[in-house]
Amino acid sequence: MSNIIESRRPLAAITGASDGLGKEFAKQLAADGYDLLLVARRGNLLEKIKLEYESQFGINVETLVCDLSRPDDVKALELRLANEEFLEFMINNAGFGREGMFPEVDPDLEEEMIRVHIISLMRLSRAALVPMCKRRRGFLINLSSVAAFLFGTNCAEYMATKAYVYSFSRSIQCDVSEYNVRVQALCPGLTHTGFHSAETMKGFQKDKTPGFLWLNADYVVRTSLNAIRKTKRVVCIPSFRYKLILALLSNPIGSKICEWAYRKRAKNKT
Secondary structure: OOHHHHHOOOEEEEEOOOOHHHHHHHHHHHHOOOEEEEEEOOHHHHHHHHHHHHHHHOOOEEEEEOOOOOHHHHHHHHHHHHOOOOEEEEEEOOOOOOOOOOOOOOHHHHHHHHHHHHHHHHHHHHHHHHHHHHHOOEEEEEEOOHHHHOOOOOOHHHHHHHHHHHHHHHHHHHHHHHHOEEEEEEOOOOEEOOHHHOHHHOOOOHHHOOHHHOEEHHHHHHHHHHHHHHOOOOEEOOOHHHHHHHHHHOOHHHHHHHHHHHHHHHHHHO
16 A cells, blocks of 8 residues: 555646646645645656755645546556546646648657657546545546647647647536536646646747747746635636737737738748
């Protein structure tokens, strides 16, 4: 029997926990007294977080190396989550970006994104909701993006998968409301993490993006946790600036501006 189960503290499970928003979710939930189940591909980084957070917060941390693009890994994690009696938070944070113009993209790599952003998220959400609904308490946060509301060149699959997460989260909230379980589609804008410096995003030029568009990871996570605990809103868009931007772009004129901007960005890369 694991230390996490023996402790009888509430458990938070987080995918993509080795860096960025996942690591920050782990930190803030550990500070709130949650034991952690941290899931990611980079086991060495998970072990460093485990040692740091157990020492700093006096909680138990279990790490699990898992590739969510692999069906067998996902199914093993599903089984684990469905049997976690004290699971209270599930954070489906794992994901990545990839730039490429259709139809020049590699369909196998695009399918990998769909497996991580959509299929694994759907299966892990279902598994986590089993003990949450049974206990009539729990919080499920699925990482979407402001990209869910937009469209543009060079990132069709990313925007489409995030739109799925947004719609899926809103719909399953309708199914689990009677069990006192809260669901959130977290839709941040550009955030200071390792996301944009990954190999799959090597074409992204961060220094050419206006500074006022960038959010800090601690702010995004704090806003997300406060919202899911204190409000009944499913969609969380951290910061007023992004709410305003989306309001301006969600109309025919704004859509044309958005389309023009993406085309100009794509032209500058050629």
